[in-house]
Every structure is written in C-alpha cells, then in structure tokens.
Amino acid sequence: MAGLKEVRIRIASVKSTEQITNAMKMVAASKLRRAQNSILKLRPYAAKLREIMQNLSASAEDSNESGFAEVRKPERILLVVLTSNRGLCGAFNSNVIKAASQRIHETYKIQFENQAVDLITAGKKATDYFRKRKYNVVESWDEIYDSLTFETVAPLAEKLMQFFTDKSYDRIEIIYNQFKNASVQRLMTEQFLPVEPEEIPEQTNLKKVESDYIFEPDKETILYELIPKTLRIQLFKAILDSYAAEMGARMTAMQQATENAKEILKELRISYNKARQNQITREIIEIVSGAEALKG
Secondary structure (H helix, E strand, C coil), rough: HHHHHHHHHHHHHHHHHHHHHHHHHHHHHHHHHHHHHHHHHHHHHHHHHHHHHHHHHHHCCCCHHCCCCCCCCCEEEEEEEEECCCCCCCHHEEEEEEEHHHHHHHHHHCCCCCCCCEEECCHHHHHHHHHHCCCCCCCCHHHHHHCCCCCHHHHHHHHHHHHHHHHCCCEEEEEEEEEEEEEEEEEEEEEEEEECCCCCCCCCCCCCCCCCCCCCCCHHHHHHHHHHHHHHHHHHHHHHHHHHHHHHHHHHHHHHHHHHHHHHHHHHHHHHHHHHHHHHHHHHHHHHHHHHHCCC
C-alpha cells in the first residue's frame, strides 16, 4: 500500500536525522568539556586581575592620564557582538542579536541624543544579520573561532584599546552569552572601556576588606602595564565564555532534537503496525470471502 510505503520512508528519514543529531551532540559535548575546563581555569585569574586594576585605578592620582579610565560623553559608541559561526544551537544567537538591537534602538536612544553606534562582530550569525539590515559593521572577526587562543584574541583587544585612546569611540561594550552550565547561559552586556571604578557595597554596615599591596617600582608604572594586559584577558575571557556557552547550547539543542526524533519514531512505528495489521486483516477477510464464494 502507498500509505505503508510512505510511513517506511518517513521512518528511515527520521532514523537518519536521529543519528545526525546524536553525533552532533557527542561532538558538542567533547568540545564543551575542553572549553569548560579552559574558562573555569581562566575566571579566577581574570577576576583577580580586574580587582587589582580597579583598586589601582581608584587609588592612583593620575589614572585618567593612562587614557583607559577617562570618562567622556558617549557620542560615539562601539558594540562588540559575540555570536557563533554556525546555527543549530537553540536561541543562543538570537538572544545576543536581540540584546544588541535593543541596546542600539532603545537604551541609547533614551539615554543619549545624536550618538553614533558602530559594531564589531565575531561570529557569522551576527555579521550576516547586521550587514543585511545596513548597520554600520566596522569589522568582522568571524575567523577568530577557528583557532581560539590568547594570541588570536590579543590583536582585537589592541584595536579596541587604540579606538578608545585615539578617541574614535567614547564607550566600548561587549554583548555575549556567559557560560553557566551546559544548559544555561547568561546574557551579558559588559563595559569594556572606559575602565569602570571598583564597586562599593551599598550596605553601610558592611566593611570592605581592602588588600594591602606592595608595589615595585610604583603604582603608576604598574598601572600602565597592568591595564592593557587586563583588558586583553577580559576580552579573551568573554570570547571563551561565548564559545563554551555555544557548545553547551548546541549540545542541549541536539539532545532535545534526538529525544524528539525518538518520540516521532515511536509514533510512526505504532502507526505503521496499525496500518499493517489492518492490511493483513483485510487480506484474510478477502481470502475467506473468496473461499466461501467458491464453496457456494
């Protein structure tokens, strides 16, 4: 019967899809394990560097002279949008793109007037989306994920710092997904430049523990050396976070797709068995009716 043939073809198609999604889940899980180990090892180092940098920036008298802590009226703003080069990872890319669009059209339109917002994208999904819609994408660093190391990220950090120090942009922000676990990512919008001062707890009854550092040769010299290094590390951490979150989102999406394929296969097999049983019953009835007719 044509109906049985169509069901058999669909069962074979769903089986093939299940094998593909299961293989993609295993590949994403393998990449996630390595990326997760890397980001978990980097976070304490990056957090401590940022703490020292903020402490030095707050205490140094001429911290603004370094150029990285200077707060200017944000007339020109640069957003660094981090997505993936490939899809099949759920809402990973759409969440970042939506947050960047809202940041441009809602937040900045309300807070500031006559400001220009440019974009630097890392990931083909963001690059294609914003270029098709005629946003001003200054540069795209889609190839950065091909070999994700500190050496490949450092040139981008250098360029961002140069943009800020030569006053091409007054504020630079990074929008990305932060890795929390394999199934959860947190959408983040972080200010990259200017360097934000150290946060002071709102509770007045809590005393902040201040670290007493011994500086050699002096605070200012260390500050000039530390800020660029810390900014490179912060950008590398954001990109590594985004990559780990992408692998987690893809693994979760492929796992759900595999489970859905199994459910569809179960329903198709039930439908096939019912149709086959009806066909056999009909054939038996036809044979019995033919035999009875011959006897008559």
